[in-house]
Amino acid sequence: MTALLAGCEQGLQTSLTPKARPEVLPKPVEERPKPSARSEELTRYYAGVQADLLAQGLLRQDGGGIDTPFNTRQLAENFERIALYDEYARGAGLRTASDAPSHLRRWVLPVRVNVEFGDTVPEEIRATDSAYIADYAARLGRLTGHPVTMSRGPSANFHVLVMGEDDRGPAIRRIRQLVPNISDSSVDIFRTLPRSIHCLVVAFSGGSSDYEYRKAIAFVRAEHPDLMRRSCYHEEMAQGLGLANDSPNARPSIFNDDDEFALLTTHDELLLRMLYDTRLSTGMTPAQARPIVQEIAEGLSGGPS
Numbered sequence: 542m543t544a545l546l547a548g549c550e551q552g553l554q555t556s557l558t559p560k561a562r563p564e565v566l567p568k569p570v571e572e573r574p575k576p577s578a579r580s581e582e583l584t585r586y587y588a589g590v591q592a593d594l595l596a597q598g599l600l601r602q603d604g605g606g607i608d609t610p611f612n613t614r615q616l617a618e619n620f621e622r623i624a625l626y627d628e629y630a631r632g633a634g635l636r637t638a639s640d641a642p643s644h645l646r647r648w649v650l651p652v653r654v655n656v657e658f659g660d661t662v663p664e665e666i667r668a669t670d671s672a673y674i675a676d677y678a679a680r681l682g683r684l685t686g687h688p689v690t691m692s693r694g695p696s697a698n699f700h701v702l703v704m705g706e707d708d709r710g711p712a713i714r715r716i717r718q719l720v721p722n723i724s725d726s727s728v729d730i731f732r733t734l735p736r737s738i739h740c741l742v743v744a745f746s747g748g749s750s751d752y753e754y755r756k757a758i759a760f761v762r763a764e765h766p767d768l769m770r771r772s773c774y775h776e777e778m779a780q781g782l783g784l785a786n787d788s789p790n791a792r793p794s795i796f797n798d799d800d801e802f803a804l805l806t807t808h809d810e811l812l813l814r815m816l817y818d819t820r821l822s823t824g825m826t827p828a829q830a831r832p833i834v835q836e837i838a839e840g841l842s843g844g845p846s
Contacts, residue, residue: 576661580706583764586736591766600768600803605793611808613845615790617831617838619808620815622788623796625827645825646744646752647783647816651688654678654778655697657715659708662763666703666770674701674774681778684810685817689782698756699781701774705763716758720745731760739765740773742781752823757781772803779805783816811841 576584594600611619627643656674658667675691682689700719704712713732717723727743734741742759746752759777761770776795784796791797793806815821815837821830839845 573663574661574707576705577707580661580764583706583736583762587739587762587765587769591769594800595768599800600772601793601801602768602804604804605802605806605808609793609806609808611792613835613838613842616808616811616815616842617835619788619791619794619796620812620834620838621827621831623784623786623791623794623812624816625825625830626786628786642827643785644752645783645816645821645823645830646746646754646785647823648687648754649750649823650698650753650755651690652678652682652699652782653690653692653697654699654701655692656701656703659702659704659711659763661705661707662703666763670703670770670774673771674778677774677778680805681782681813684813685782686814687782687817699759699778700757701759701761701778703761703763703770708763712760719758720756734760739769740777742777744781744783744785750823754781754783768803775803775805779809779813782813784809784812811838814841 678689740761744754744757747755761773787796793808795802818837820833
C-alpha cells in the first residue's frame with residue numbers, strides 16, 4: 542500500500558500543471574426509462590386531440606374578448622352553478638352528480654403546492670412545468686387573496702402529480718401515502734382513469750367542517766402535449782380551490798366541457814375572487830349564498846344588469 546501511494550505521489554511530479562478540481566462536480570444525467578408502447582400510443586392520441594381542437598379554433602389562450610361578453614346576472618348564475626353544485630357524486634367515483642345543490646367549499650388553511658413527476662417524465666418537462674406551476678400558484682394566490690405558495694416539504698397539502706401511463710402503479714402507492722384513509726372508490730378513480738378523462742383533482746375535507754378543504758391531489762397525464770398539460774394545471778388547480786363543477790353556460794370559461802378555452806379567463810378570475818370573498822362562508826347553500834353572490838358580482842362588474 543505504501544509503495545502504491547509513493548508511486549502516485551511520484552507520478553504527480555511532472556512539468557504539466559494539473560487542472561484544478563471543480564468545486565461542484567457535474568451531476569450525471571439520469572436516464573429515464575423509455576415509455577411503453579401503451580404510453581407512446583397515448584402520446585400520439587393526445588397530440589392528435591390537441592391538433593384537432595386547435596384546428597377548430599378551440600383551446601383559446603386569450604382569456605376572452607369582445608366576442609364573449611357576460612353581464613352581472615350571468616356571472617352570478619355561473620358562480621352558483623360552478624361553486625355550489627358538484628360535477629361528480631361524492632363517494633361514487635366518476636359517476637355524474639345529480640342536479641341537487643351542494644354547499645360552498647374552499648380552503649381555510651394556507652394552500653401549499655407540491656409538484657411530483659413520474660419516473661418516465663423527461664427532465665425538460667420537469668423543469669419547465671415546475672416553473673409554470675409555481676407562477677400559476679402565485680397567480681391564484683393574488684386572485685383569491687388566500688395564501689397559495691409552493692412547498693417541497695411535509696407541509697405540502699396540494700399535490701400535483703404529473704404521471705405517465707407507466708407511472709400508474711407508483712402513483713397509486715403515492716396517493717395512498719398522501720391520504721392513508723382514502724376510500725377505495727377514490728383510489729379506483731386514479732387506477733381506472735379512462736382515456737377520455739384528461740386530468741382530474743380530488744379535494745379532501747376534514748377536521749370540524751366537511752366544507753373546508755385540507756388536502757387535494759391533482760393528476761395530470763404526462764403524455765399530454767404542452768398546451769393540454771398547461772390547460773390541466775389551470776383547470777384542476779382552480780377546481781381544487783373550490784370551483785368544483787362545470788357549466789355549459791359559462792363563457793368565457795375553462796369550467797365548461799366545450800374546450801373553447803385552454804387557460805383561465807377573465808371571467809374565471811372573477812369567480813375565484815368571489816369564491817374567497819369574506820362575505821361568503823363555507824357550508825352555505827345556494828339559497829343562502831345567492832343574495833351575497835349577487836352583491837359581490839355587482840361590485841365586480843360595475844352594477845346590476
